[in-house]
Amino acid sequence: MYKSLTCVAVISTPKCHGWHFEHHVTRCHIDAGEELQDKVVVISSKFQKMGFCSRFNIYSKITVGHTLSVSQYIAKGLIKMIWNKEAECLGRSEMKALQLERLKEIVKRAYENVGLYRRKFDDIGLKPEHIQTLKDIEKIPFTTKDDLRDNYPYGLFAVPMKSIVRVHASSGTTGKPIVVGYTQKDVENWSECVARLIVAAGGTDDDIAQVVFGYGLFTGGFGLHYGLEKVGITVVPASSGNSERQIMLMEDFGSTILVGTPSYALYLSEVAEEMGITKGRHKLRLGLFGGEGHTPEMRMEIEKRWGILATENYGLSEIVGPGVSGECSRQCGMHINEDHFYPEIIESTTGNTLGYGEKGELVLTTLTKEGIPMLRYRTKDITILNPEPCSCGRSNVRMNKVLGRTDDMLIIRGVNVFPSQIESVLVGMEHIGPHYQIIVSKKGFMDDIEVQVELIDGKMLEKYSELEKLESGIRHKLRTVLQIDAKVKLVNPKSIERSVGKAKRVIDLRNKNV
Amino acid sequence: MLVKQISVFLENKSGRLAEVTKILGENGINISALSIADTTDFGILRLIVNNPEKAEQVLMENGFAVSATSVIAIGVEDKPGGLSTALEILARESIGIEYVYAFVGRDGKDAYVILRVENPDKAIDVLTKNNIKVLSSSAVYEF
């Protein structure tokens, strides 16, 4: 128990609204720390009186008498910041009460202002006042991407266009894109949600963040940009592409955070290596990755190549863009901003609601969105929800890394195959690179799956048998994981197309006339 | 007496061999000898060239998986059984052979054989003792 703790690393400016003022280091004495799990000491009394400490926890490892700034403590992992402690550490019952209040409000607003919801409700005789408990949400019909597409472009907007300050669109693979609109308040909430995940990952206002997400209609670039600025981080809005220039900027500007898709982060690491820009010449320490899923193996590969902590965040433009959830630096699930987004897990085939700990499709309801409220939107992302409080001090529900998408799933000779399973086998294997391509075709009436990987070193060229062993080794591991036989093709280094945005791993030729 | 050989991974895609020879040609590198081992899946190209260091470098830069190893080159009399004498000597000394390929010198008279063995120094030793002509690298590069 910590009866008393002297901490020297705190901020003095009284206009404190967060920890932006950290450079004024002063001595503070905390008399009563309240011990939480994992030796986290939540500082109360004096700090709180000073008006800023509600946003962070201080670890007991802080040594009395040290004179580091708060940001130095954060960099050393000794202080974990929480951007909005009130929202992120809210008790479960308070959170549920808040969610219910907001749910009732948004259901009413959606029913009154959006034709699609009114029709869907009226069809089954549902009225907004029938939603009296959180469980009642299950009465509401699902919303799908098709609903957005059918109401292109502005059909689902709940406010007049004069209140919309921004639109974003995501490109569908077929036909028209889907369009989403934000009011001023939506943009503010969005930035707030993104700020939370940045701080949870370990970002501070001493950081310089290079955003290599594409800027434009895609939500990735702007979404992270606004959140980073809100935290006070220096933003380098590099956008995607022009990879050698990215590395040059990274070195010259001293970027400490890389923000983009994991596949582009991986590609950039190759470019940096080719240019001889290694750790020391670049100052990266943290990655904020999202926009596409990646396996734990891929994360480890990226961390190893860059020498950084790689964190993942999640979101989709239909809901808000990035900012639905994000990992804290402990990398143990993505904390959902539950005061803005209500998560459910359903069984994809039946639509039945599943419980915590059960694997299924994530369904999200926006609780505060004004421009385009989404009720029970089917994300197609497969994950698991975990309600346990995290050792970082946050108490909101965490979602697992996305395990696959219902529409990513390939059915090969009747067997369900997810590209992520293939990735988990390939990434980190010796002699081959982390890039891969999956080609599915029809041989006669049979599905044929070929996995292409790059042979990256020449060490095995002396013995033909070694190469064959490598190939059959990969094949064997794939068979163990996938339960089907996949053909493995070794290809030349750097011959698989690199992606500056979301990687396209699968080429399915089965429905094409070849 | 060791000769440097370059091995190149060739994926099963048409035009890969032509690409290699083109890159070497453009960089002024001459190929003295060449062999390809392949199956339907992939191939390994083995090359003896006049400038192996440069060859390794330019091929790597052009996106090929490459390795360099030491092999031995021997001259073989152009008559029946010429090669078998050398192979028998190695077998007697229990020196394993990974692979062998042959080519003809510029004058068209002499045949030469490239041998990749487990223990090249020992192999050179026993071959020389048994009056088999082991070629120096400079001699090989000038074929």
Ligand SMILES: [Zn+2]
């Ligand atoms: Zn956490």
